[in-house]
Amino acid sequence: MTTSPALAAVSAAPDPATRPEIIRYENVGKAFGALQAVTDINLTVHEGEFITLVGPSGCGKSTLLNMAAGIFAPTSGAVSYRGEKVSAFNRKVGYMTQSDHLLHWRTVAGNIAVPLEIAGLSKKQIRDRIEDLLDLVGLKGFGDNYPNELSGGMRKRCALARLLAYDPETLLFDEPFAALDAQLRLKMQVEVRRIATQLKKSILFVTHDLDEAVALADRCAIFTSRPGTIREVLDIPLPPDRDLFHLRHNRDYVDLTARLWDEMAPAISAEEH
Numbered sequence: 001m002t003t004s005p006a007l008a009a010v011s012a013a014p015d016p017a018t019r020p021e022i023i024r025y026e027n028v029g030k031a032f033g034a035l036q037a038v039t040d041i042n043l044t045v046h047e048g049e050f051i052t053l054v055g056p057s058g059c060g061k062s063t064l065l066n067m068a069a070g071i072f073a074p075t076s077g078a079v080s081y082r083g084e085k086v087s088a089f090n091r092k093v094g095y096m097t098q099s100d101h102l103l104h105w106r107t108v109a110g111n112i113a114v115p116l117e118i119a120g121l122s123k124k125q126i127r128d129r130i131e132d133l134l135d136l137v138g139l140k141g142f143g144d145n146y147p148n149e150l151s152g153g154m155r156k157r158c159a160l161a162r163l164l165a166y167d168p169e170t171l172l173f174d175e176p177f178a179a180l181d182a183q184l185r186l187k188m189q190v191e192v193r194r195i196a197t198q199l200k201k202s203i204l205f206v207t208h209d210l211d212e213a214v215a216l217a218d219r220c221a222i223f224t225s226r227p228g229t230i231r232e233v234l235d236i237p238l239p240p241d242r243d244l245f246h247l248r249h250n251r252d253y254v255d256l257t258a259r260l261w262d263e264m265a266p267a268i269s270a271e272e273h
């Protein structure tokens with residue numbers, strides 16, 4: 001019997017749950033004054049795992065990322081990183097949001113250099129690292145351009161290169177591609193999965209796009225509305241080397257997105273806007 005390449009890839013992929021833990025949320029709650037943002041969150045991210053977070057607006061998805069980054073602490077429960085309580089500004093994680101925050105007075109290379117300069121690398125080390133990063137994100141030859149000379153997708157690639165510059169082992173993405181058109185978004189999704197797999201990053205990725213949530217993930221955590229808690233974690237048994245351009249023909253993908261839409265429909269229709 002011959003095994004299809006896709007099935008071979010699935011069976012060859014080690015079960016993420018057997019890999020070491022990176023981030024653990026244990027009975028986590030976070031209140032901002034009288035407002036209970038999240039409650040009773042339990043979730044473990046393993047090495048090399050790609051987890052997407054979906055849920056109604058304001059249910060606390062970004063709050064979860066912020067606690068992993070050490071931007072603020074939980075008000076109950078515990079957030080740990082490789083077994084240690086997350087302290088202020090967790091330097092093991094890199095954070096990318098919808099806004100790319102590129103410095104308009106610096107070139108692409110100059111923007112990517114920022115974390116490397118802060119880390120105190122020599123000029124030669126910085127130059128070499130920038131060349132590697134430009135290559136990695138598909139921006140070779142654009143190092144001397146300024147952000148206002150770049151397309152939306154190129155700006156995202158530049159922000160991604162800067163994010164990867166100091167080699168954080170975990171990447172936190174908060175709706176990074178929400179403002180891109182559908183085709184560009186697909187291209188960036190392909191890049192993120194390729195880079196995550198190539199560099200073996202662990203990823204927490206917040207999105208409102210349910211198709212994206214399935215296409216990218218190994219697991220998808222579904223939140224309730226505020227105070228947000230994780231209602232269900234959906235396993236996404238698509239191959240690690242999945243072809244995002246052709247997922248629409250994949251039966252598992254179609255079934256999983258339909259299921260996610262069904263799960264989310266009541267919460268989405270109840271939203272005020």
Ligand SMILES: Nc1ncnc2c1ncn2[C@@H]1O[C@H](COP(=O)(O)OP(=O)(O)OP(=O)(O)O)[C@@H](O)[C@H]1O
Nearest residue numbers: 032035037055056057058059060061062063064226
């Ligand atoms: N620093 C803060 N100070 C006060 N309230 C906050 C703070 N951060 C978040 N909140 C509140 O906590 C709740 C959860 O916010 P959060 O941004 O985590 O939700 P979200 O699920 O990411 O929302 P969205 O999908 O709309 O981006 C919201 O009501 C928000 O107003």
